[in-house]
Amino acid sequence: MLERQIVVGNRLGLHARAAARLVQTLARFQSAAVLARAGREVNAKSIMGVMLLAAPKGSTVTLRLSGVDEEEAMQAVLDLFESRFDEDA
């Protein structure tokens, strides 16, 4: 099981588009994923869940991954947050 705290850096936070990118990324991996913020936990592979978490810019979310490919998955997610969800592309 891996757990990391990640700061949401893109301008409008985990809005629909960013949430979609996150969910699409996690869908590639087998590991179960949970995203938590301020006491609320959601299935990170659920677009509804992530959107409803509505994590704004500057907030910190906790990602917990557990499964055979948890390391790869974690790296992929960290890259995504780092690149601010490729929104400049």
Next chain:
Amino acid sequence: MRRAFSGIGATRGLALGRACIVQPQALDIAEERIEPGRVEAELERLHEALSEARRELIAVRERIRGAIALELGEFLDLHALLLEDPELLSGLDQLIRTGHYSADYALKLQRDRLAAVFDSIDDPYMRSRREDLDHVVGRVHAALHRGGDCVDAPGGLAGEVLVTDTIAPSELAQLTERGIVAIVTAQGSALSHSAILARSLHLPLVVGAHEALSHVNDGDAIMVDAGSGQVIVEPNAQDLRRFRQLQRENEREQRQLARLKRKATRTRDEVDIALYANAESRQDVSQALELGAAGIGLYRTEFLFLQRNELPTEEEQFFAYRDVVLGMGGRPVTIRTLDLGADKADSCGLALGAEPNPALGVRGIRLSLREHGLFRTQLRAILRASGYGPLRILLPMVSCREEVLAVRELLLECTRDLRDEGHEIAEQVELGAMIEVPAAALALAGMIRHVDFVSIGTNDLVQYLLAADRNNDQLGSIYSPLHPAVLRLLHEIFALGRRTRTPVLVCGEVAGDERYTRLLLALGLTRFSLHPGSLLQVRRVVRDADLHALRRQAPALLRAADRAGIERALQRLEAPE
């Protein structure tokens, strides 16, 4: 039996076809339980419907192209994800397995549960994503009821007129490809996303026809005049004659107008009038060129900022601006800097405070001068594009000279920086001010020598002058350019432009309204900037006009004390010389 009703015509066009009714979904689904023995079958039915909905989305995604694809793509991706959402799906399975609800009802319950959570979120952007949930759910409901739904008719929909409650943009694209000739909806507005899309697709669309679903039966012959919003069911012989006549007139008009494409916009007394185009997309630009516009008089840049989570980068903006400049093949392009207020700015990542009165708030040039980083980025992108062709900059909502001077400073700085970085910047990039704030219009004499041209934004100018919101349909005809104050102000500005040899354009809706062309010519205007769709009509009026005779009528127009007086004077303008 002939029946007639009307709605709001959202696009132009006539159509005659067979009615295809699609009833409104989802909202009135009655609670329905199934026998325990049928659980597996019901689950299968649900999963079939979900698969079908997914397949449809993929199909739509593949079929749409161009500008529509860019707009819709994002929503379709989101919808696809919603259909795969483990939360949504497990909830549904649970409801059927343990609750013994029917697939439809389980779907409704799940949707309601999720909608409630959406509604509780304090963020308007997120709340509006609830529509996406509804669209997706609607699609699954439709798939569950495939039996009676003609939208899936194997022969396609050639010659059909769809009559339904509302229509989503994604459905519109798909339906047009399948041959639908018109759409009539009971709800909806002419300003919706669907209406805008229908216009680009040249699909006759009538919205807000509340009685539609009660007057039309599946298979009825139905005639739609989108221009007037009139719908006739089971038209009689007279209706059909009138339809054919209207069709012939439309075709004749189109042919006539088409002939004007390459003709000069020259009055009968040999004066050249410049017609520029207002644009915001590649289609507008290519249409402008095709119709012989003198250039782009107003290129709106807001679309680069809206419906996004982050501000557009300099590179992104530069490519967009360069695109337009190259697309106009040497004709001048006027780019208007960001014209947004705090009310819209939220949706593009600028966290500004809420304003009680956005129309009178921090918008246009005020916003740009306050958001330095944003403004520099846009100016840099524009300046970089200037190396590729004649480019002008237009500043929205200017209210005083200081604003123009501040921008000139900024432009000098940016130009210096860019040249130091090795970019090719044009020697001369003209700077203009949009005149829409009354103070600027009245004090223009003191400001005009600091700008290279002015462009009168009549939409907002009239709004501020008459203290009337142009979107408020309770005001009746109060919002109208036919007010003595408006005419006199315009006349003054045109004259000031001539005296100081500063080009003056009008870029508001009146410029594209052929009813006002002679009026504007009479008052002294020689440069119009208008939507390409109106260019040929206005050119026709100009070619038919005797400019000097019209101008001689100006004193009479300006003397009119009220709207009635103006209208009388206008009628004399219309009379053949």
